[in-house]
Amino acid sequence: MSYFSHLECSVPCGAEAYDPRVEQHLCTCGAPLLARYDLDAARSWKKDSLAGRESNMWRYRELMPLFDGEQPLTLGEGWTPLFHARRVGESLGLERLFVKDESLNPTNSFKARGLSAAVTRAARLGARVLSIPSAGNAANAMAAYAAMAGIEARVFMPRDVKIPFIRECELYGANVELVEGLITDAGRIAAEKGRARGWYDVSTLKEPYRIEGKKTMAYELGEQLEWRFPDWIIYPTGGGTGMVGMWKAFDEMEQIGWKPAGPRPKMVSVQAEHCAPIVRAFENGAERSELWQYARTVADGLRVPKAIGDFLVLRAVRESGGTALAVSDEDMVHDMRVLGSQEGISAAPEGGAALHALRMLIRDGRVQSTDTVVVFNTGGALKYLDVLG
């Protein structure tokens, strides 16, 4: 059974609860909506019950957006390996360095988690056409789940997105439209076209369920580390749903008694040197980011010049005592090769960026040799092979 109850504004602005049994996107105030659960009742859900459950993110179904009796649309997303990266750890003087390897998800990236949850709910709500603006991986994931559900998929990506992202969408039968500009432009065009046609918009945080998929990364970290959470979580940040989702998961786990209240992992948001709106806002003490001009990076997933959930990312980083760091393309590709050649991990440049950010934190004396660190590799190398040419 699930303790899923209602939707609520993320600000919160004071608006009343929203009913998840009908289609919902944003709060009337324009902010993202969050799924809420009956967490008091969920205290009777014990973590011992997890042993032997399905090897995907739906093992946490009690706190997932399902109603009783519903089955999720699953392609095997989540429950990804957490590798003890001994060789890279040793080279950095860290005994407890772990890599959460999201490349082992369907469609080769962490985006599968969010879209499994979002498309599951969209299908239950009777959606006939799904639309998404994407920097690449989210489009692939959406197209795969839509195919499985038998729902039409409309995908909007920047014209200069790497070819594999386009081909993979087509393989799943999605309708692909390439637009001038960046993901923000793709989002504007998708929204304009979809409004008149009644498309169901699954843009990041413009529907409440992708974050529910992403939050499972924090549940998994807890379970895989036997409920001793790491000191640091280093996370590449484009739209930021992963960060926001994990922060929400810590809240939930504290309320149901799976994590003691008190210190949480320090969250480090990693961006690209030439597209770092969160980093700039963090450094300026701003609550929200500003649209980054002339955004460019080889890490397609980091090419998000302005995220709708920026204030939620910044809130998580600050409350955790973490930080935000920008990495050059050269450095992220270097560390992509390090993960490959030292650990056998297929990393996207985004994963390389996270490892490089760890180097910066060690150099600055912020990460200590006795700290437990989790670096996220959000996707595999295969769609980014051009950067290795």
Next chain:
Amino acid sequence: MSYFSHLECSVPCGAEAYDPRVEQHLCTCGAPLLARYDLDAARSWKKDSLAGRESNMWRYRELMPLFDGEQPLTLGEGWTPLFHARRVGESLGLERLFVKDESLNPTNSFKARGLSAAVTRAARLGARVLSIPSAGNAANAMAAYAAMAGIEARVFMPRDVKIPFIRECELYGANVELVEGLITDAGRIAAEKGRARGWYDVSTLKEPYRIEGKKTMAYELGEQLEWRFPDWIIYPTGGGTGMVGMWKAFDEMEQIGWKPAGPRPKMVSVQAEHCAPIVRAFENGAERSELWQYARTVADGLRVPKAIGDFLVLRAVRESGGTALAVSDEDMVHDMRVLGSQEGISAAPEGGAALHALRMLIRDGRVQSTDTVVVFNTGGALKYLDVLG
């Protein structure tokens, strides 16, 4: 603990047992060696003990090539999803069609299983340089595990192999040599170079452990189908280790009481129209295949003109009451798109070939609508995107 005891000739030719605590490759008669276990003792190993074990193929460690106290080199290989392919099944009139999706392995293919086992043992035996001839995916898997183990990797592939296979090897730090010809030529050159230099050869079936990794696919099918085995297993066959491994697993499972003796799944070996040595030998009633001339296909993994274990594949196909079928490139690419657009599965052409072979068996009235069928998708689409252009 493991019941691993010794190595033995696969023919068997009558040679004495081989000691697995030293490096072993082929039998003195030239045939592959197989790992043997104390199966009488293993009858005390109960399948109930599997619940809650690690989500990779080493969950079957009692019948894997490990000595007590050893840890495997794992990147999360195996325990891949078995999807109930409802939409494609319905279009074919089958209620119980399943796809075993090996694309969710590290390095995107089933080859990770074999190489996890082989490199684990090679590392324990003190190997300093590993060499492999490969049509593509095996090289990627070997390079990844070698990187993790800190062992030098030497890879030999056909010059016209698709670019992603080369780039992925390089990402893991392998030394790549491209040779004129096919995998058989690569094997000859690798062996010549390696002999003088003392390289540890991990060619298919030229060492005894890749097959042990592959056999876990059959254990997983049992566990995932609650020990009711399918009527048909449809399997794309290049080197054939997967087929041979699963057949060996049925033997083992019967002997330890996990599977009743009696009918086993009918094994269908699927090859490419222009590289079908097993199919030709099957049709001719031959015990071994002959080298296929001018082999060509877009499915790199099927471009194996002569397999060292051909007689073992043919034996499994015949003993099972199965068959061997050849599929055209056009048909396999068509069904690769069907798996993508109907089920959201990222399939290699090899997976498409297996689905097309199923169509042929239905058309010929061999597969009945009430049969349970498992089609293997041995890898993901991402390294084969050129075929979709």
